[in-house]
Amino acid sequence: GHEIAWAQFELSVTSSVERNEVPSIYHPLTCQERNNKLLVQGEEFQVEFDLVYGTLDSWSYRGINLLEEGAKLQLWRALIDNDHRSAAEWKQYGLHWLQHRVDGVEWQQEAGDKVVITSSLRIAPPILFWGIRVTYTYTIHSNGELSIDVKGCPEGNGPSTFPRIGLQMKLPVYLDDVSWYGQGPGEAYSDSRQANRIGVYTKKVEELYTPYIYPQENGNRHEVRWVSLTNSGGMGFVAAGEPTLDFSAHYYTTENLDQAQHTYDLIKQDFITFNLDHQQHGLGSASCGPDVTEPYRLENKDFQFAVHLKPFSTDENSQVEISKSLRAKHSKKESSIPVV
Numbered sequence: 001g002h003e004i005a006w007a008q009f010e011l012s013v014t015s016s017v018e019r020n021e022v023p024s025i026y027h028p029l030t031c032q033e034r035n036n037k038l039l040v041q042g043e044e045f046q047v048e049f050d051l052v053y054g055t056l057d058s059w060s061y062r063g064i065n066l067l068e069e070g071a072k073l074q075l076w077r078a079l080i081d082n083d084h085r086s087a088a089e090w091k092q093y094g095l096h097w098l099q100h101r102v103d104g105v106e107w108q109q110e111a112g113d114k115v116v117i118t119s120s121l122r123i124a125p126p127i128l129f130w131g132i133r134v135t136y137t138y139t140i141h142s143n144g145e146l147s148i149d150v151k152g153c154p155e156g157n158g159p160s161t162f163p164r165i166g167l168q169m170k171l172p173v174y175l176d177d178v179s180w181y182g183q184g185p186g187e188a189y190s191d192s193r194q195a196n197r198i199g200v201y202t203k204k205v206e207e208l209y210t211p212y213i214y215p216q217e218n219g220n221r222h223e224v225r226w227v228s229l230t231n232s233g234g235m236g237f238v239a240a241g242e243p244t245l246d247f248s249a250h251y252y253t254t255e256n257l258d259q260a261q262h263t264y265d266l267i268k269q270d271f272i273t274f275n276l277d278h279q280q281h282g283l284g285s286a287s288c289g290p291d292v293t294e295p296y297r298l299e300n301k302d303f304q305f306a307v308h309l310k311p312f313s314t315d316e317n318s319q320v321e322i323s324k325s326l327r328a329k330h331s332k333k334e335s336s337i338p339v340v
Helices: 081-092 254-259 319-330
Strands: 009-011 030-034 037-041 045-050 055-061 069-074 099-110 114-124 130-141 146-156 164-172 177-184 197-204 221-230 235-250 271-280 303-313 337-339
Touching: 055 069, 069 146, 069 271, 146 164, 164 235, 164 303, 177 235, 271 303
Parallel strands: none
Antiparallel strands: 009 337, 030 037, 037 045, 045 055, 069 164, 099 114, 114 130, 130 146, 146 303, 164 271, 177 197, 177 221, 221 235, 235 271, 235 303
């Protein structure tokens, strides 16, 4: 009964079946601007956006809150043991204390079935003469889908690499049932992925944490087609990338993981820190060997990525059905099918 070896590969095929789906009918979106807030309401959901700070303030579905704090671009990660060579440069350029300055926020409603909000920001450390021009484009659809497109253009003399590029948000603690289709069941990064298989996995948030003796970045899931977080009643949301993303979910903040010297220094929060990453700098083996090799370095250059979120209930839809509609709508091509 002991497995000696296994292999997994992708079939180089695409679907030739045409989808003749009957379009669903949704009520038009209603928008109300008041006190520098934009309230967008659909048939079963509600989104509130802060027009001053350019952030998503709240997101609810059938009366259930799905968000504690809106998504922000995150370039820092809790340093790992292998990061000691990169850490000096990252801190020299202030990547651990970047600040967000909003330059402008605009919104418009298109044909009643979607609202587009554009936020322009500059992200930079204080004093130092480099930064990143960032544009967030939020698209709210009448079917409840929320898309976030992020474009970044570094300017000035910045670091050669970034620790990560992704979105970080805070979620209610009751969204603790996590399912995903991607590499698993354990943590994986771009250069430490071969021990994991592509599959569909389910865990609690607390089970996604890897308890290293010295607290650090941990628990990333790699090459994920979709990930869902739901409460005990099966209500929550699905997130998908174009075509994949990385994610992690913890009861600890990035700052706490970075500053803690021992596991007993970790403080469990009353929210979930949820990361949806476009890419992370590789792990390498610099604690006792070479640094991150060239293919896995996260270079400082222009970037663009998008994530698509949609609320759902497991009583009515599966994560697979929701993710298929998201991926078919936004992906440029069908992904190949993994087979053991």
